[in-house]
Amino acid sequence: MSEKTEANIDSAPTEGQAPVDGEKMVFQAEVNQLLQLMIHSLYSNQEIFLRELISNSSDACDKLRFESIENASLLESDPELRVVVSVDEEAGTVTVSDNGIGMNRDEVIANIGTIAKSGTKQFLESLSGDQKADAKLIGQFGVGFYSAFVVADSVVLVTRKAGENGDTGVRWESDASGGYTLSAVDKPVRGTEITLKLKEESKEFLNDYRLRGVIKKYSDHITFPIMMLGEVPPAPEPEEGEEAVVEEPQVAQLEQVNDASALWTRPKSTIKDEEYQNFYKQVCNDYEDALIWSHNKVEGNQEYTSLLYVPKKAPFDLYDGNHQRNGIKLFVQRVFIMDEAEKLMPRYLRFVRGLVDSNDLPLNVSREILQDNKTIDAIRNASIKRVLGMLEKLADKQPEDYAGFWTEFGACLKEAPGEDFANKEQVAKLYRFDTTNNDKVGELTSLDDYIARMKVGQDKLYYITADSYQAAKNSPHLEIFRDKGIEVLLMHDRVDEWMMSYLNEYDSKSFVSIAKGDLDLGSIEGVEQESDEVKAEKEKKAVDIAPTIERIKAVLGDTTSDVRASTRLTSSPACIVMGQHDMALHMQQLLKQAGHDLPSSKPVLEVNPTHPILDLMDNEQDDERFKDWSHLLLDQALLADGGQLEDSAGFVKRMNDMFLALKA
Numbered sequence: 128m129s130e131k132t133e134a135n136i137d138s139a140p141t142e143g144q145a146p147v148d149g150e151k152m153v154f155q156a157e158v159n160q161l162l163q164l165m166i167h168s169l170y171s172n173q174e175i176f177l178r179e180l181i182s183n184s185s186d187a188c189d190k191l192r193f194e195s196i197e198n199a200s201l202l203e204s205d206p207e208l209r210v211v212v213s214v215d216e217e218a219g220t221v222t223v224s225d226n227g228i229g230m231n232r233d234e235v236i237a238n239i240g241t242i243a244k245s246g247t248k249q250f251l252e253s254l255s256g257d258q259k260a261d262a263k264l265i266g267q268f269g270v271g272f273y274s275a276f277v278v279a280d281s282v283v284l285v286t287r288k289a290g291e292n293g294d295t296g297v298r299w300e301s302d303a304s305g306g307y308t309l310s311a312v313d314k315p316v317r318g319t320e321i322t323l324k325l326k327e328e329s330k331e332f333l334n335d336y337r338l339r340g341v342i343k344k345y346s347d348h349i350t351f352p353i354m355m356l357g358e359v360p361p362a363p364e365p366e367e368g369e370e371a372v373v374e375e376p377q378v379a380q381l382e383q384v385n386d387a388s389a390l391w392t393r394p395k396s397t398i399k400d401e402e403y404q405n406f407y408k409q410v411c412n413d414y415e416d417a418l419i420w421s422h423n424k425v426e427g428n429q430e431y432t433s434l435l436y437v438p439k440k441a442p443f444d445l446y447d448g449n450h451q452r453n454g455i456k457l458f459v460q461r462v463f464i465m466d467e468a469e470k471l472m473p474r475y476l477r478f479v480r481g482l483v484d485s486n487d488l489p490l491n492v493s494r495e496i497l498q499d500n501k502t503i504d505a506i507r508n509a510s511i512k513r514v515l516g517m518l519e520k521l522a523d524k525q526p527e528d529y530a531g532f533w534t535e536f537g538a539c540l541k542e543a544p545g546e547d548f549a550n551k552e553q554v555a556k557l558y559r560f561d562t563t564n565n566d567k568v569g570e571l572t573s574l575d576d577y578i579a580r581m582k583v584g585q586d587k588l589y590y591i592t593a594d595s596y597q598a599a600k601n602s603p604h605l606e607i608f609r610d611k612g613i614e615v616l617l618m619h620d621r622v623d624e625w626m627m628s629y630l631n632e633y634d635s636k637s638f639v640s641i642a643k644g645d646l647d648l649g650s651i652e653g654v655e656q657e658s659d660e661v662k663a664e665k666e667k668k669a670v671d672i673a674p675t676i677e678r679i680k681a682v683l684g685d686t687t688s689d690v691r692a693s694t695r696l697t698s699s700p701a702c703i704v705m706g707q708h709d710m711a712l713h714m715q716q717l718l719k720q721a722g723h724d725l726p727s728s729k730p731v732l733e734v735n736p737t738h739p740i741l742d743l744m745d746n747e748q749d750d751e752r753f754k755d756w757s758h759l760l761l762d763q764a765l766l767a768d769g770g771q772l773e774d775s776a777g778f779v780k781r782m783n784d785m786f787l788a789l790k791a
């Protein structure tokens with residue numbers, strides 16, 4: 128390898144301007160920040176550098192293998208893809224090299240050093256200061272290459288792209304002090320070679336056994352061979368009486384360190400749990416064990432194997448709208464084809480990780496082909512069933528573990544009714560909600576359990592949505608249900624209101640929001656029936672209250688769509704009722720804040736004819752005072768429902784006036 132020029136001009140790269148050869152380039156600010164972090168705070172987990180570099184090499188081999196399906200000449204005369212790890216004790220260096228796809232000059236500039244990837248900034252923002260936790264984030268964010276600087280003072284990367292000439296090599300070098308140098312070199316062998324000049328305190332990695340241990344620990348399941356030099360074989364002892372022959376010195380041979388067997392191709396019965404877990408951690412890039420997995424070999428019409436895992440913890444950005452990742456890798460006849468094969472899992476199961484290896488798809492399958500492919504559709508449908516079945520079993524057999532799963536991923540599953548009509552009943556079986564049956568938040572119930580407790584004659588599933596547990600639990604709408612001992616599901620996740628717009632029934636029973644539309648609890652047996660006396664009393668009240676209701680209506684004008692006597696309230700004076708198909712107020716509020724232009728749906732104000740405030744109002748002669756009462760009724764009902772007041776200062780003033788009037 129020979130450096131071609133030695134110009135050394137200090138300058139920052141400007142967009143659209145190719146750097147001069149041998150030029151000193153400046154890292155982008157975020158890259159710099161990241162490097163400093165690697166150097167100073169991740170030293171407690173040094174060994175991950177090797178995993179990250181080997182993983183990049185393996186990706187590069189995967190890419191080349193994939194591209195060579197169309198263009199075999201890319202493999203040149205060297206078709207055995209592999210990664211080699213070597214040590215030079217004297218020089219104090221460790222080298223990781225591969226004969227994968229390699230990079231050309233533009234790619235080196237784009238991938239390493241200059242361009243901060245979108246994930247980098249987010250990564251920096253997510254750091255907690257806790258080294259262990261922070262180190263875990265590295266893999267997730269795709270900042271793997273820089274982890275080299277955890278153990279190295281300086282890093283030299285030499286690379287040449289497959290299919291290009293040997294004189295198009297690129298040499299990248301950096302000591303992490305703000306920039307890097309780039310020069311053109313000869314590199315006859317395609318691929319990438321990364322040499323780390325180890326720091327004094329990281330010299331342990333010059334030890335062959337130490338490196339082998341790290342490779343076995345983190346990279347055993349990489350599907351390409353990871354090679355290291357073996358022991359130098361001892362020179363053969365001369366036979367007795369024979370003269371010792373002076374031979375060529377023996378040279379160590381490269382030997383494979385990792386297992387590299389495609390675990391999923393082995394029969395289930397031969398694989399230990401520990402092997403499944405190790406495979407998961409290495410292949411799916413998690414630091415923790417998986418929660419559960421399902422390994423299936425399908426034969427017959429379709430031939431494929433799937434190995435699907437449910438993680439224990441949600442990735443940091445699972446609920447971030449931009450999270451488009453999907454954890455399923457696609458293989459065809461053991462050849463890695465693509466990561467994040469989104470067609471294999473619906474979005475609501477995006478947390479599932481693992482792989483599908485098909486024998487039926489063509490090797491040159493592309494994302495476009497997958498979009499409309501019957502084989503893929505069949506695998507996808509079966510995989511969904513597998514995951515749902517595995518979760519059902521977990522819920523049944525290990526409810527505590529299931530509760531942990533629900534906390535992490537429940538909100539994802541709640542996206543299902545809007546996305547997967549065919550499976551919504553099966554997914555709903557997995558739902559867990561707070562309920563009026565329990566006193567504390569987090570004591571969840573399933574829909575099946577709710578149904579088992581339903582009153583005789585009850586054929587509806589009652590629920591309320593709110594923006595917090597407290598708001599749901601203390602909603603005035605619950606009064607009549609509490610009174611009559613009818614259980615109500617308390618839904619207070621942001622996605623609940625949206626989910627319920629798609630989930631109309633479960634087990635042939637329809638869902639009814641207790642805060643919307645008319646309420647009819649008449650047919651439920653076991654609910655204490657009102658005596659004739661009470662009924663007559665109520666009817667009289669309703670007649671008596673009618674003129675007051677008319678007066679309120681006149682005051683409130685078109686801020687409400689109606690004012691009427693309530694059958695839901697027992698202790699509160701008033702509540703808001705939305706139309707059957709209207710969105711709950713707290714949700715309308717949220718969407719408006721997010722800038723959505725919603726047609727405003729006017730609520731109905733229901734008043735409690737038995738409440739003393741209504742008596743007071745009935746006797747109120749002062750029109751101004753009556754106006755204040757009316758507005759107060761509406762405003763407090765809006766507040767209790769999670770709505771926001773347009774004139775909150777007016778509300779406070781009216782309330783204070785009332786207090787003062789009390790004193791008078």
Ligand SMILES: Nc1ncnc2c1ncn2[C@@H]1O[C@H](COP(=O)(O)OP(=O)(O)OP(=O)(O)O)[C@@H](O)[C@H]1O
Nearest residue numbers: 183184187229230238266268269270271272273319
């Ligand atoms: N050995 C290699 N051969 C070819 N390209 C490489 C190699 N190492 C790194 N790269 C390129 O540099 C990019 C940046 O690597 P880096 O490790 O920082 O992130 P990543 O590999 O994209 O993400 P992750 O580490 O999460 O897999 C890679 O995406 C790849 O394009």
